[in-house]
Each structure stands twice: as structure tokens, then as C-alpha cells.
Amino acid sequence: MAEADHFNKWEAADDAHRERVYADFHAFDEAVKTRGSIVGGDALDRPATARTVRPGDDRPVTDGPYAETVEQIGGFYLLDVPDLEAAVELAALLPREYTVEVRPTLEVAM
Amino acid sequence: MRFLVLLASPDHFDRWDAADEEEREAAFAAYRAFGQAVRERGTLLLGDALHRPDTARTVGPGDARPVTDGPFAETVEQLGGFYLVDLPDHATAVELAKLLPDDCSVEVRPVLEVDF
Numbered sequence: 001m002a003e004a005d006h007f008n009k010w011e012a013a014d015d016a017h018r019e020r021v022y023a024d025f026h027a028f029d030e031a032v033k034t035r036g037s038i039v040g041g042d043a044l045d046r047p048a049t050a051r052t053v054r055p056g057d058d059r060p061v062t063d064g065p066y067a068e069t070v071e072q073i074g075g076f077y078l079l080d081v082p083d084l085e086a087a088v089e090l091a092a093l094l095p096r097e098y099t100v101e102v103r104p105t106l107e108v109a110m
Numbered sequence: 111m112r113f114l115v116l117l118a119s120p121d122h123f124d125r126w127d128a129a130d131e132e133e134r135e136a137a138f139a140a141y142r143a144f145g146q147a148v149r150e151r152g153t154l155l156l157g158d159a160l161h162r163p164d165t166a167r168t169v170g171p172g173d174a175r176p177v178t179d180g181p182f183a184e185t186v187e188q189l190g191g192f193y194l195v196d197l198p199d200h201a202t203a204v205e206l207a208k209l210l211p212d213d214c215s216v217e218v219r220p221v222l223e224v225d226f
Binding site for chain 2: 002003039040041042043044045047049050051052053054055056057059061065066067069070071075076078084087088091092094096097098099100101102103104105106107108110
């Protein structure tokens, strides 16, 4: 989930706006559970809080995310649902101001 | 504290397809070393490798929620995988992230630990 100026917008949001966003998340969670499961997910802190370990032998550490993008990633879910179409359909339930990328994983055992 | 760890590198998927046995073994060894080190200091909550960016679908903002092919942002470094880890602090998470394959940029970002 990503949105331009995501974190500033959230901090400026009034109660009514926040309640609607929470309701959207709740509707998404409920809908996913009828089609499969939420394996995990969370909301992220601001991009400025990120540290990035760069390639190379000495692994230099820089402040901020690995890529500056117009839309800031604000959160993520890992879902287990029947197929990509179902995942895309469910993603449309998330708050309508967010851009939501849905990508299959390799299902690597950890 | 929980952290999202994102792995990205230029040409990530093509380079993996072109990698020989030895290079793949070195990468697997780095992933194993990271997983083991996280488990010694905390918990590895989640993680997975992603498919190529062109397998992504992106649901755009707005009431109509238009769906496009591909990721939400085209970046030089392709996102190839992620972990969610629980570790004592950010410095530890950054230290352990250095165990991951050294051709990747590894972003380590705190999460809000939202219950859902």
C-alpha cells in the first residue's frame, strides 16, 4: 500500500477520515478471511526512519529507504488466497486513496 | 521491536536466472546465516521471495480502483523479497541485515506493530 505524502496526510486526517480508513481495513480483513487467510501484515513507520544497508564488501549504511518514490509505502499484508484475481479483487477494498500493489510470492519455507 | 526488511537489487531477477550453482549456494548460505542470526537474537516472523515485478497488479487510487499491470513504482533496484523480524533494536536489525547477500540493498524499517 502506497500513497503520495502518506504520513503527513495521516497525521492531518480528522477523526471521521480515520474512522472510514479503519472501517475499510476491517472490511478488507473480513473479506480476506472468507476467501483465505492473512499470514501477516503491519503498518510502517515513516521512510525517514529506515536504514538501508548498501551493496559491497563494507556494506555502508545510509538513512532512508532503498528507493525514493513519489508514493510512500505505508503498510503491507501477506495473504494466502486462491489466486491473483482474488487478491486483486480484495485489494480494491483497501482505503481508496492508496495505490495497492499485489504480487505473488515464491512461498519459500523460512 | 519489529522491523520490515526489504531486499532489492538492480536486475535482480535476470541476475538470479543467470547465476551459476556456486553463486546460488553463496546466496542461500547468506539467507541461512541471516535466518539463524535473527532466531538467536529474536524472532523471524515472516518472509518470502517475490515473483518478478511484471507479475504484479496494481490497484490504483480513486473510486473506480483501476487495475494496471506491474508494480506501483518502477525503480532501478527491483524488490526481490522481504522479512518481518522481531529484534531488540534497530541497530541489531541493521547489523544482521549485513548478513544478507552483499549484492542487495537491504532496507530495515520499524513497523507500528498494529494488531489486526
